[in-house]
Amino acid sequence: VSYRYRLQDLLALLQTKAATADALGANHRRVDYGLVSVGLKIHCLDDGQHFNKLIEGLGGAREVLEVNHYKDARASLCLVLPPVGSATSAIHLIECIEQFIGSPIFGNRQIQLQLCSPGRLSAHASALLGISFYLGSDTLRRYTQADLRTTFASHFTHSRGIRLVLYDAEGDFDRDFAWWNQQGVREPKLPFKNGRTDLLIGSGSRLDIQNINLVATLLAHSEYNGYWCSFGEQFKVEMERLLERHILTGLLTAPWVRESSAQIGEDDRFFAALQELVAYAYGESIRVKQRRLLLFGTWREIPARSPNGILEEMQNLLSKYRRLIERQSRLVAQGGEPA
Amino acid sequence: MIRAHQPGSEPLDIPEAIPNPAVPRPVPAPSQTPKEPVKAPAPQNAYSARPLIRDALKANRGHCHVKE
Numbered sequence: 001v002s003y004r005y006r007l008q009d010l011l012a013l014l015q016t017k018a019a020t021a022d023a024l025g026a027n028h029r030r031v032d033y034g035l036v037s038v039g040l041k042i043h044c045l046d047d048g049q050h051f052n053k054l055i056e057g058l059g060g061a062r063e064v065l066e067v068n069h070y071k072d073a074r075a076s077l078c079l080v081l082p083p084v085g086s087a088t089s090a091i092h093l094i095e096c097i098e099q100f101i102g103s104p105i106f107g108n109r110q111i112q113l114q115l116c117s118p119g120r121l122s123a124h125a126s127a128l129l130g131i132s133f134y135l136g137s138d139t140l141r142r143y144t145q146a147d148l149r150t151t152f153a154s155h156f157t158h159s160r161g162i163r164l165v166l167y168d169a170e171g172d173f174d175r176d177f178a179w180w181n182q183q184g185v186r187e188p189k190l191p192f193k194n195g196r197t198d199l200l201i202g203s204g205s206r207l208d209i210q211n212i213n214l215v216a217t218l219l220a221h222s223e224y225n226g227y228w229c230s231f232g233e234q235f236k237v238e239m240e241r242l243l244e245r246h247i248l249t250g251l252l253t254a255p256w257v258r259e260s261s262a263q264i265g266e267d268d269r270f271f272a273a274l275q276e277l278v279a280y281a282y283g284e285s286i287r288v289k290q291r292r293l294l295l296f297g298t299w300r301e302i303p304a305r306s307p308n309g310i311l312e313e314m315q316n317l318l319s320k321y322r323r324l325i326e327r328q329s330r331l332v333a334q335g336g337e338p339a
Numbered sequence: 340m341i342r343a344h345q346p347g348s349e350p351l352d353i354p355e356a357i358p359n360p361a362v363p364r365p366v367p368a369p370s371q372t373p374k375e376p377v378k379a380p381a382p383q384n385a386y387s388a389r390p391l392i393r394d395a396l397k398a399n400r401g402h403c404h405v406k407e
Contacts (some may be wrong), residue, residue, distance in 0.1 A: 087399070122384050137357050137359060138358065138361060138362040139356050139357070139358060140356065140357050140358070141355065141356045142353065142354075142356070144353045203356070207362070281359075282357070285357060285359070288360045288361070289360065309361065311360065311361035311362075312361040314361070315361045315362060
């Protein structure tokens with residue numbers, strides 16, 4: 001058990017300081033464009049005092065925090081939020097919590113966000129998820145292994161290693177979210193009885209939540225025969241080509257998620273791959289800045305226009321699939337399916 | 340901030356996080372600039388309030404050649 005309160009209780013509490021929280025109550029199970037549901041964990045690296053009133057209001061630390069043994073190894077607390085139907089609702093929920101506690105969550109270096117997507121992805125898809133998140137984020141981050149160490153890093157039965165992408169520990173799972181199946185029928189429950197693929201965002205943004213939700217949907221539909229299966233397959237191929245163009249295909253062979261068949265040394269193999277990606281992205285960032293300097297003589301704050309840069313290519317890929325899904329969803333809505 | 344330094348080379352400061360240059364920065368909402376002061380309409384009796392101009396205009400009327 002990772003939480004013992006209902007979303008309704010949380011929303012009722014938030015309404016006392018965030019007037020828009022009640023809108024979430026009616027819409028929190030609504031799924032946008034057939035994308036997968038979104039769960040969130042908030043790891044607090046400071047003393048977490050600004051969460052005190054919220055935790056007390058939900059029943060106290062024993063009911064809210066101590067039932068959950070999982071957290072960032074450096075964190076004072078990990079608040080597990082009940083899942084919601086869309087990235088929009090997840091962002092709204094965080095904004096309401098920000099208003100309640102009177103402190104920012106997005107972009108706060110003392111808050112590490114973890115985004116949970118339903119369904120366990122394969123090791124290959126987990127690698128694509130981690131790489132897509134990193135390159136698509138509005139912030140390029142450097143990591144140490146301490147940033148990725150959780151209380152389950154070396155757990156006896158559910159060891160998750162030191163990774164960016166983590167599987168669930170077979171805890172609670174809420175299946176009551178719509179799933180668009182391959183025939184275009186909207187099923188009332190997710191096809192997974194259990195299982196999640198989580199991503200440790202770190203200090204995160206609204207864009208991170210939207211991007212991870214999009215990519216996790218494409219990959220899950222590709223692996224579990226959902227409505228967006230063909231787009232998911234196409235996305236995988238395009239991501240592999242992108243990495244190939246930049247001579248980064250080798251990153252996909254690293255163990256981005258810890259599987260049950262893990263071997264000694266895999267944490268280091270993963271971290272070496274992550275550092276290679278980080279170094280490449282930082283190098284790209286500097287190259288883009290230098291080119292801008294050459295083109296304009298002086299520094300200007302304009303978006304990158306690199307024809308072949310990996311960062312811009314990733315943005316284009318995410319925009320392309322977001323547009324494709326939105327356009328197809330509108331057609332589906334007009335044609336009356338998924339039923 | 341991570342500082343990488345090898346003997347004989349310039350110290351290199353590597354920030355822990357930098358903005359992704361390929362992501363357009365959100366445009367900040369335009370700040371509320373103070374509006375230009377609105378010119379108040381002249382009071383109805385403004386003309387008579389300036390007798391010197393009125394008198395000058397009256398005096399000039401005699402010099403105008405208006406076709407009838």
